[in-house]
Amino acid sequence: MQDPFTGKDTCLCGSRLPGPQERADLLDGHWQRLWALDQLVAAAGQCGIRSDQDRDFALLPEDEVSLLEGAGGVWTALGDALREFRRRLPFVSLETFGFQADGEDIFEANTRQLAREGGGVEALAFAGVDRSIYKFYFFREGGAIGSGFAYTRDEDGKITATSVPGTYRLLLAKLLLIHQLGMATEVLGLTREGILVAKQALGKPLPQGDDTSRALPAALIEIPSRFLRADRDHPRLFFFGAPGQTAQPWLVADLHARNFVRGADGALHVIDLVAAPWPDPPGGPLIAGWLARVRENPSAGLLGASADEEL
Numbered sequence: 146m147q148d149p150f151t152g153k154d155t156c157l158c159g160s161r162l163p164g165p166q167e168r169a170d171l172l173d174g175h176w177q178r179l180w181a182l183d184q185l186v187a188a189a190g191q192c193g194i195r196s197d198q199d200r201d202f203a204l205l206p207e208d209e210v211s212l213l214e215g216a217g218g219v220w221t222a223l224g225d226a227l228r229e230f231r232r233r234l235p236f237v238s239l240e241t242f243g244f245q246a247d248g249e250d251i252f253e254a255n256t257r258q259l260a261r262e263g264g265g266v267e268a269l270a271f272a273g274v275d276r277s278i279y280k281f282y283f284f285r286e287g288g289a290i291g292s293g294f295a296y297t298r299d300e301d302g303k304i305t306a307t308s309v310p311g312t313y314r315l316l317l318a319k320l321l322l323i324h325q326l327g328m329a330t331e332v333l334g335l336t337r338e339g340i341l342v343a344k345q346a347l348g349k350p351l352p353q354g355d356d357t358s359r360a361l362p363a364a365l366i367e368i369p370s371r372f373l374r375a376d377r378d379h380p381r382l383f384f385f386g387a388p389g390q391t392a393q394p395w396l397v398a399d400l401h402a403r404n405f406v407r408g409a410d411g412a413l414h415v416i417d418l419v420a421a422p423w424p425d426p427p428g429g430p431l432i433a434g435w436l437a438r439v440r441e442n443p444s445a446g447l448l449g450a451s452a453d454e455e456l
Contacts (some may be wrong), residue, residue, distance in 0.1 A: 147260065148218055148344070149275050151333055159276035160347040160409040163329050174233070174262055175321035176387045178332065181230040191219040193265075197436065203313040203451065204339055207231060232379045234317075237334030237342060242271075242279070246338060252281065265417075266449035279333075279415075282341040282360035283314060290316060291316035293420035294375070294396055303430035306375040306396055307331060319420050321324050322397065325385065326362045328406070328414030331343055339413050348406025348414055361412050365397060368450035372432050377419050394423035394436055 148155040156167040163171065172284055184203050189195070192213075196202065214224040239246045243256025252269050255261055258270035259279060267290075268282040284290045289310030295304045311319075317332070322341055324330040331344040353356070358379055365381035373380060377398035386392035399419040408414045427433050431447070438445035 148333065149273060150279075151331075153235060155277075155331060155344070157277050157331055159348050162346055162408055165180055168324075168329055171331060172266075172321070172324060175317070175324060175330075175332070178230075178233040179321065180312065180387070180409065181226070181233045181319055181427070182317065183193060183229045185223075185226045188219070188223040192223050194223075200284065200288035200290070200339055201314045203234070203335060204336075204337065206272070234332065235334045237338070239336050240265055242342070246336070252283075265418075267307070273398075276347050278345045278347055280343045280345065282343065284339040285310055288339075290339070291319060292419045293366055294398075294419065296424040298428070303371065304373045304424060304428060304432075306373060306380065306398070306421075308376055308399075313341070315421065319418065322383070322420050323394070325417060326364065326397075326418075327413075328408070345416060346408065347394055348408045348416065350404065350405065351402040351405050351413075353402055354429075355405075357400055357402050357405055358412075360405070361400055362415060366401075366439050369395075369447055370453075371447075372428065372435070382423070382436075382439065383420075392440075394427070394440075395420050396423055 146155050146158050147153065154206060156163040156171065158229060177360035182199070182202065205227055210220070210224045210227050213220045232418050235267070241253060243258055244251050249445050258261050258274045262270045262272050262278065264270050268280045271279045271281070273279050282290055290313055292308050293311035293315045294306040295309045297307070320330050320332060328348070333344055335341050335344040350416065361379060361381060365383055368380055368382050375396070379400040380396060380398040381400070383395050383397045384392035385395060397418055397420045399417070400415065404417040405413050423436070426434055435447060436443070
């Protein structure tokens, strides 16, 4: 199948859910995209190029680097890294989707091929002519995009997680998490304005207010309330990492009814969430010990030798 906008191969069309091999290929693409961004940032650092916002690297045009590649060495490596990243996250234009980039409110009206379905503080969702869902993640003032968590600790070591504006890398990691935990997700590209475009299968929304606490993906681990206070629904722990690497703990939350749909297979699928790596250092000895145990046994108790109900 070809995507009606980009003309590139896609395994998502309407409510159709991809098969196991297609899902695996998509997941590998997510990991390769993150790896390519990390390689680009590292290569830029070797050239003395640094930035407080990874937006500067995500939007780096090839022609700005190509002029310097003749110097060889680290500049050639930077050019190679940028081309690989752009292959994994190509530039797309808003005009391709029927929007006018120079308009006062780009997404105010539907286009001939996209109809507004909803959206929130991070992205707007549209249904395409192929009945797939297209999400446009817009950047905020200062270059942030998406959301993550910032952490503080009280004197007893309890962690407070507060949702904050995120980064391009964190958004790409979130889309990978969504794909791995719930809804198959493709990343179509990045506009030169900095809007990231993703695609998901169509699903049936849940009624607002539905209790999703018993429908969360099995891989998510409940976090003892004595360890964490979060400002998003149903905070959970998830270990994940690239193939061949040690899985790292992440906080995953915002798992309310509006972030689930019922797919064509009848199952509930996560379509959005807020996530960030667990803080480092992870907390006091009690938290660190619990993290080590649930890595091996997700149902492990608060203390190694005690059941939770005994505490």
